[in-house]
Amino acid sequence: MSAAVALSFAATTASAAPTPAPAANNAKCAPSEGMTASTIKLGFFSPKTGPAASNFAGGEQAARLRVAQENAKGGINGRKIELIGYDDQANAATQLTVANKALDSDHIFGLVMTSANDAAFPTFKSQNVPVTGFNVLAMATDRNTFSVTGPTAPTIISTAVLERLKQAGVTNVALIAHNSPSAAAGMINNSKALPPSGTGMSQALLITDEPQGAHDATSTALRIKNAGANGVYMSMFVDGVVSIAQALKQQGVNLKGSVGAGLIDPALIAKAAGPLEGMIGTTYGTIPAGVPGASGMRTYINGMKAAGLNPYGATAPIAFAATDLMIHGLKLAGKCPTRASFVDSLRKVTKYNAAGMMPQSISFQPGVTPMGDPAKCSWYVVIKNGVPVPDAKSTCGKLVDTTTGKVVG
Incomplete structure (x- = not known):
């Protein structure tokens, strides 16, 4: 069974059979980067090679599982998600190179980031590219970035x-x-x-x-x-x-x-x-x-196992949750989402916990920091x-x- 088929199978067996979303009339939407009437193009940044690769193994597969689950339900307002993976090697120069490719050649709408480098974040900020992920210092200062664990404030x-x-x-x-x-x-x-x-x-x-x-x-x-x-x-x-x-x-x-x-x-x-x-x-x-009663974590684990993937890697659970956050933001952004509407809408969220996968709810409104409250x-x-x-x-x-x-x- 191919990885794509396995993920599709897992998405439809990890939970009750999905009901396809009603068709949306997206042809009336103004042009938006990474969007067509039927698709949303996203990126996933992680080190697939280099010294950090083993630590981040499984992250992209977990992200693809979450995407497959959403696509199996009809996508978001009738749009299916296309996820493009990028190998940034957790290296500054490489990350900048693949960021330019993602934005200038592939024209992604936004991206999920699980990496140990943050060199490309000024580039993402300059174009208001929505970014979800975890534990990156820019997520405490850049309005377009969202940490599923709350902002990692510098001080x-x-x-x-x-x-x-x-x-x-x-x-x-x-x-x-x-x-x-x-x-x-x-x-x-x-x-x-x-x-x-x-x-x-x-x-x-x-x-x-x-x-x-x-x-x-x-x-x-x-x-x-x-x-x-x-x-x-x-x-x-x-x-x-x-x-x-x-x-x-x-x-x-x-x-x-x-x-x-x-x-x-x-x-x-x-x-x-x-x-x-x-x-x-x-x-x-x-x-x-x-953890007893953690239905969100059980759904994630069952889906990964059904796809033949390891749900217990260090990065896989947080990559799944960060992808869920990206999907949540897209749903909030409306039928004709733009990067600006995504950022503005997700910034209003005060209680997000990735369907119970997080130990506490996260707020993205100004609080302890301008970008929200770090997790305690x-x-x-x-x-x-x-x-x-x-x-x-x-x-x-x-x-x-x-x-x-x-x-x-």
Whole structure:
């Protein structure tokens, strides 16, 4: 079965049989970039090759599943969605090249972005191109961009991960990020948020330049050990989290608590075995699989499995949710959507949670930041007997403005 046929099959079997949407008279709409009377053209940016590729694997397939589900119901106001995938390699120059192709040659309406680079965002802003995704600094400043996890504000951060480490008994934490702009900025903010967080933790070590690809995990583990840390938070690609956890084990370092971003895939966890036991994992913003009553997550997982795809990769769930956000914005933009009507309409939304896939609702109206409120809550898993087990509930922190040290939400 081809991937396209599998996705089409999954879209029609993951839920009740869809009712085709009534035909829309779209011929009367004024010309709009990426639109015809019968189609909407969207892009999906992610690294398919390069050092970040394995971390973002499955994201585009998840996005295509969400598109297939919507197309199976007749599309949006009678228009079927066409999704074009682009390999930006998480590289600035490559991202700019494919952005120019997407806009100037392919004439996309908007795009979903799951990548570790943000070089093309000024280009998107200049043309008011709608962008949905997660964890990119531009999503805190550019009105045309929307993070499904809420804006990643340059100077505001949730203390949720610090609260979770405190619950594990950590008192002296090492903060480790790879050298992508968002990860590094986020970890610096975590460092600044420690004193006003109320957790009582101190900082043993701060690293914000861990390489994104091959790196010396043993050297990093020794730095953590020699700093006297009894806990660690690692914001980097999952391969990096695993390699440092393995190196810590080899060095005989026993920590009270370790959090690894993206550490949720049962197959990856089983393969890495012992060194991950007891670690705390977190998704890239969605709730984890296995949370009781989470119908939106069940629909996503069932659809991915029906298509023969892995629903548990680090990026796939958030890519599905970000695509759902793009579809939501298109529906709000009306029968004759334009980029401007999309942006204006989605900016009015105050409660969005991707059909229950997010641990809290997101607002895109001005609040803590001009682009909305950053998320305060995350839902963690703990590796028990080689299996990721969701916490009983999400962990919510405070929103701290790291320029003033004040709690703002």
